[in-house]
Amino acid sequence: MLKKLFLLVTPLALFANLNIAVSYPYIGALTKSIGGENINAIVLAKGNWDPHFIVPRPSLIAKVRGADGIIINGGQLEIGWLPPLLDRAANNNVKVNGKGFLNLFEHIEPIDKPQFVDRSCGDIHPDGNPHFQLDPNNILRLAEVIKIYLIYLDPDNKNSYQQNYENFLTIWNKKLQEWNAKMQDKKGIKVVQFHDNMAYFNKAYGLENIGTIEPLPGIPPSAKHTLSLIKLIKSEKPSYILHDVYHSTKTAKFIVSKTGIKLILMPHDVEAMDDIHDLISLFDYLTGAIQ
Numbered sequence: 001m002l003k004k005l006f007l008l009v010t011p012l013a014l015f016a017n018l019n020i021a022v023s024y025p026y027i028g029a030l031t032k033s034i035g036g037e038n039i040n041a042i043v044l045a046k047g048n049w050d051p052h053f054i055v056p057r058p059s060l061i062a063k064v065r066g067a068d069g070i071i072i073n074g075g076q077l078e079i080g081w082l083p084p085l086l087d088r089a090a091n092n093n094v095k096v097n098g099k100g101f102l103n104l105f106e107h108i109e110p111i112d113k114p115q116f117v118d119r120s121c122g123d124i125h126p127d128g129n130p131h132f133q134l135d136p137n138n139i140l141r142l143a144e145v146i147k148i149y150l151i152y153l154d155p156d157n158k159n160s161y162q163q164n165y166e167n168f169l170t171i172w173n174k175k176l177q178e179w180n181a182k183m184q185d186k187k188g189i190k191v192v193q194f195h196d197n198m199a200y201f202n203k204a205y206g207l208e209n210i211g212t213i214e215p216l217p218g219i220p221p222s223a224k225h226t227l228s229l230i231k232l233i234k235s236e237k238p239s240y241i242l243h244d245v246y247h248s249t250k251t252a253k254f255i256v257s258k259t260g261i262k263l264i265l266m267p268h269d270v271e272a273m274d275d276i277h278d279l280i281s282l283f284d285y286l287t288g289a290i291q
Contacts, residue, residue, distance in 0.1 A: 017156075034143060042067060
């Protein structure tokens with residue numbers, strides 16, 4: 001009787017073979033799709049947070065301390081918050097280049113790698129743009145990498161991970177066809193961004209980014225740059241401002257008032273907005289936002 005009661009009240013996560021910490025929700029969603037009931041995904045950041053700046057709270061340290069592995073975005077996106085968290089967790093399973101450490105950036109083809117880096121460039125990423133998850137084609141590669149990773153850590157459940165991966169592949173390829181069809185006639189549309197976090201999405205679907213509201217990566221918009229951007233918008237006539245959810249839209253709304261350009265909030269991650277509860281709903285939204 002006690003055993004039955006224990007089974008009823010005990011969270012299923014306790015029966016998972018692996019506790020995998022992940023830096024961002026999209027990684028958690030993808031890891032859970034491949035891992036299924038065999039893994040518990042411990043998501044460290046929230047989807048509507050600025051992914052560059054996460055406070056390494058004691059609660060996060062405790063979560064990482066008990067993890068069997070960790071999957072990070074990489075490309076130095078977590079450089080401002082993850083290293084001290086890993087140091088304080090003192091968990092050999094999640095040490096950089098350790099058995100349980102997976103850096104997804106190392107498995108994709110980065111874009112926009114700068115030829116040189118110094119402070120005059122702003123808070124630039126020296127290895128290239130780290131927001132690769134916003135190209136839906138990259139998700140296929142990430143799914144394969146995570147499958148291989150989970151099999152490496154938990155070979156006894158290889159068949160389960162392989163089957164989950166194949167199921168995911170079938171669903172994702174079908175959705176890719178749908179998203180490609182929706183975006184087929186959008187090639188060449190000009191856009192502006194606040195921060196260049198939509199670069200991979202824009203490249204995947206042929207959108208042309210003509211400028212950013214921030215004058216340099218990580219540098220707040222100035223009056224001089226804003227006026228220059230307004231002039232550019234009036235000249236180039238882009239259709240949209242593609243704005244992330246974690247920066248203020250104050251400057252963007254001012255630009256809208258002066259130019260008539262349309263402002264669209266573009267979520268960068270799962271749970272970045274209320275209706276974005278998984279990777280499919282993320283790309284359903286993104287491809288549906290461009291009219």
